[in-house]
Amino acid sequence: MKQQSSRASAVADIASRPTPTRTINYHEESPEDLFGVNTFSLAVMEQTLGAGTYSSLLETIQDGKKLDGKVADEVADAMRAWAMSKGATHFTHVFYPLTGFTAEKHDSFYDPGGDGATAISKFKGKTLIQGEPDASSFPNGGIRATHTARGYTAWDPTSPAYLIENPNGTTLCIPTSFVSWTGEALDKKTPVLKSMQALDKQARRILNLFGHKEIAHVSASAGPEQEYFLIDKAFYYSRPDLLAAGRTLFGAPSPKGQEFDDHYFGVIPDRVMAFMYEVDRELFKLGIPSKTRHNEVAPGQFEIAPVYESANVASDHQQLVMTTLKKVADKHGLVCLLHEKPFAGLNGSGKHVNWSLGNSTQKNLLDPGDTPHENAQFLVFAGAVIRAVDKFAPLLRAVVASAGNDHRLGANEAPPAIISIFLGEQLADVFEQIKAGGATTSKQRGTLNIGVDTLPELPKDAGDRNRTSPFAFTGNRFEFRAVGSNQSIAGPLTAMNTIVTESLDYIAGKLEGASDLNGAIQEVLEEILRDHGRVIFNGDGYSEEWHAEAAERGLPNLKTTPDALPALTSPEVVEIFEKYGILTEAELHSRQEVYSEQYCGYVNVEANLVAEIGRTVIFPLAIEYAKELAEASAVLGGAGRVTMEKVKEQAIALEGALEKLDEFQAAAGDDPKAWGTTVVPAMLEARAAGDALEALIPDERWPLPTYQEMLFIK
Ligand code: ADP
Numbered sequence: 001m002k003q004q005s006s007r008a009s010a011v012a013d014i015a016s017r018p019t020p021t022r023t024i025n026y027h028e029e030s031p032e033d034l035f036g037v038n039t040f041s042l043a044v045m046e047q048t049l050g051a052g053t054y055s056s057l058l059e060t061i062q063d064g065k066k067l068d069g070k071v072a073d074e075v076a077d078a079m080r081a082w083a084m085s086k087g088a089t090h091f092t093h094v095f096y097p098l099t100g101f102t103a104e105k106h107d108s109f110y111d112p113g114g115d116g117a118t119a120i121s122k123f124k125g126k127t128l129i130q131g132e133p134d135a136s137s138f139p140n141g142g143i144r145a146t147h148t149a150r151g152y153t154a155w156d157p158t159s160p161a162y163l164i165e166n167p168n169g170t171t172l173c174i175p176t177s178f179v180s181w182t183g184e185a186l187d188k189k190t191p192v193l194k195s196m197q198a199l200d201k202q203a204r205r206i207l208n209l210f211g212h213k214e215i216a217h218v219s220a221s222a223g224p225e226q227e228y229f230l231i232d233k234a235f236y237y238s239r240p241d242l243l244a245a246g247r248t249l250f251g252a253p254s255p256k257g258q259e260f261d262d263h264y265f266g267v268i269p270d271r272v273m274a275f276m277y278e279v280d281r282e283l284f285k286l287g288i289p290s291k292t293r294h295n296e297v298a299p300g301q302f303e304i305a306p307v308y309e310s311a312n313v314a315s316d317h318q319q320l321v322m323t324t325l326k327k328v329a330d331k332h333g334l335v336c337l338l339h340e341k342p343f344a345g346l347n348g349s350g351k352h353v354n355w356s357l358g359n360s361t362q363k364n365l366l367d368p369g370d371t372p373h374e375n376a377q378f379l380v381f382a383g384a385v386i387r388a389v390d391k392f393a394p395l396l397r398a399v400v401a402s403a404g405n406d407h408r409l410g411a412n413e414a415p416p417a418i419i420s421i422f423l424g425e426q427l428a429d430v431f432e433q434i435k436a437g438g439a440t441t442s443k444q445r446g447t448l449n450i451g452v453d454t455l456p457e458l459p460k461d462a463g464d465r466n467r468t469s470p471f472a473f474t475g476n477r478f479e480f481r482a483v484g485s486n487q488s489i490a491g492p493l494t495a496m497n498t499i500v501t502e503s504l505d506y507i508a509g510k511l512e513g514a515s516d517l518n519g520a521i522q523e524v525l526e527e528i529l530r531d532h533g534r535v536i537f538n539g540d541g542y543s544e545e546w547h548a549e550a551a552e553r554g555l556p557n558l559k560t561t562p563d564a565l566p567a568l569t570s571p572e573v574v575e576i577f578e579k580y581g582i583l584t585e586a587e588l589h590s591r592q593e594v595y596s597e598q599y600c601g602y603v604n605v606e607a608n609l610v611a612e613i614g615r616t617v618i619f620p621l622a623i624e625y626a627k628e629l630a631e632a633s634a635v636l637g638g639a640g641r642v643t644m645e646k647v648k649e650q651a652i653a654l655e656g657a658l659e660k661l662d663e664f665q666a667a668a669g670d671d672p673k674a675w676g677t678t679v680v681p682a683m684l685e686a687r688a689a690g691d692a693l694e695a696l697i698p699d700e701r702w703p704l705p706t707y708q709e710m711l712f713i714k
């Protein structure tokens, strides 16, 4: 009897799988009742804390006031009681090390009672506020030697604590910052918090100038749109590259790809829908306002977007979204791929980060208003962003740099590596007029003076959309589209907050003390457009012409991670990060080092996998098949010769590329540039030969699930 390959049996298994059965019943359990049930929310705090404690904590959470240490014991007690009433037995300080992933160290609520026969539950304010995980194994970029590897986690009361349920128990999770024993940030959260504080201070200066004195704390907001792929678990486990690198390193294109654009917004398959319902349900329980879901462009690709929240909370929640997607996929026999480019030749996955700033009294500061006065204020904030993005474009490129995202940026489906701003026709026109305004005193058409002319009505809705811009104004926010699907959004948010802080500071400095505010605004906006207007580009970011034009405009085009990372420690970046107390020079250096190491590390793993799959899977098949063809052609009067020659040629090419790969890998050391310019191309060379062989070798012998199977079988 013919033995069925594991690949074929995977397909058979999937095909005969029963359709999903109901696990959620919204007639019995409404999303309304579900929302936030597993978070220690403001509502729960109000119920369980004394009035004084609650209002003190509220001031910390909403107005950014320093936490009053005295309230910690009471909060800890209430938190423990609430968590235990919902079945929690353990707690953990959750933190976000530079790996980009979430880390947790769990402790039990229970201590031995001392009599050898009882355990008592305890959770003191001290334990809530500070933890001390042994942190020696987290990346620190040379900041700490292992013998001083103490790290501290510090409670972040602005991000709600929550419960994570597991079939066997429930854990209370407390979001924390993670710092070294000497006080340096070792995580992604700390700089986000600091940058939000700095942004608040400078934004208020501007608002004060516009006469707003009694104003609430200004906060950055973020709404991340997460793209991801789903494939069947059976396929995932039979592909070593997916398992270890999260993307396919070999794989011939599927006969059908995304050419018909029939997947985008298409009908969502039932099995995927069942998964999505459950994802939404889990996120709702965690108080994460998951809102939008749809098919994306590539087959097997989807998107989820929650409603925006305060940047820090959005960032923590984004980590939970990624974890939840993976967990729930597993329950449905699927695997959620968050890699930026799991499949060559198909669209990759990004994470558009929508960003704005605002508060409860002035609302969204990037929302054009109804009056010229409001519009002048809007133009100042928008101008600040334009100046910031141009001045610090290399930084924005650096914070989205990763080995995975390199395959996406500039690959004609994602924004190019050139950072530019899309404003939309109307807004761009307004800024053009402002720029021309100072040049002439006459009020001819086409010039515009703040406060003198009535500002025209500004676009309320981003009517025109531009998918090719890395940084787009979308009506009342900017959308940073270059962020990769697998990345933490904390780095991009920190960068945006910090560079806009610097711009607002600069502008406030120019406006404060001016006798004629409108004239001063006019002047500063003109100056910004003159010096930084080059960053505005409304055309097609994918086009060849743009690359040439961008070069002419002097815009940087940092194509790869090794090119981009040095910007993290450029003098301009160090200066502003130190000035606003976001990160010190040492901390920036440590980050750059960690990310460089990560880049080399990821490429190294991928190269190992290419070598392994190339040598132990594909090459032997090619040799075996070539031999058979040679023997066959001897008896068949030459039939099979042509194919044999092709197989032989590709086998030689594969072997050669793998030899080169070995050599380059051994020589690359810790130089990211070497990995990027020698190892990466050698991997591609090996892949090209491998993929050619996939198209030649009998299908039933090919052990790796094909693109066609992975992408279309759901
Ligand atoms: P699209 O795909 O059209 O860009 P989506 O609806 O998928 O839009 O996602 C838009 C995201 O932008 C959502 O997360 C939304 O909450 C967020 N958003 C809307 N307004 C703001 C704002 N003021 N600040 C930050 N994010 C915002």
Ligand code: MG
Residues within 6 Å of the ligand: 225, 303, 305
């Ligand atoms: Mg969207």
